[in-house]
Amino acid sequence: MSDSETDRYDDEVAGFRQPMVTSVGIILGFLLGFLANWAAESDKAPALATPSDYALAGTLGISMVCFVVVLFRLLDNRVVERPGLRYRTTLRLYMASMTIAGVGLAAALIL
Numbered sequence: 881m882s883d884s885e886t887d888r889y890d891d892e893v894a895g896f897r898q899p900m901v902t903s904v905g906i907i908l909g910f911l912l913g914f915l916a917n918w919a920a921e922s923d924k925a926p927a928l929a930t931p932s933d934y935a936l937a938g939t940l941g942i943s944m945v946c947f948v949v950v951l952f953r954l955l956d957n958r959v960v961e962r963p964g965l966r967y968r969t970t971l972r973l974y975m976a977s978m979t980i981a982g983v984g985l986a987a988a989l990i991l
Contacts, residue, residue, distance in 0.1 A: 896967065897954055901951065901954050904950055904951050904954070907947060907981075908948075911943065915940065930991070932987065932988045932991035933988075936984050939984025942980055943977045943978075946976060946977035947977045953973070
């Protein structure tokens with residue numbers, strides 16, 4: 881990557897990287913804390929007993945895996961040919977992860 885491309889990348893994407901890394905860390909922390917609290921509350925009964933439990937656990941699991949992929953893509957320091965395109969794909973995956981987690985929580989409330 882030439883100096884002008886590096887400058888362009890810094891102008892386009894670098895300012896969004898750190899806030900997204902921070903937000904992914906916070907959201908993953910909340911999800912893990914929620915799951916740990918949920919598992920600790922059900923000492924005598926299994927945590928996965930109803931369809932809503934399975935829906936919630938499945939969607940939160942998928943969401944957490946997607947968030948880890950987002951975090952990997954953000955922290956990957958390999959030079960890519962089109963950083964703006966890579967960032968947009970990462971942003972879409974980030975938003976999909978948020979949506980999946982929200983759908984799982986909504987499903988748990990409805991079911």
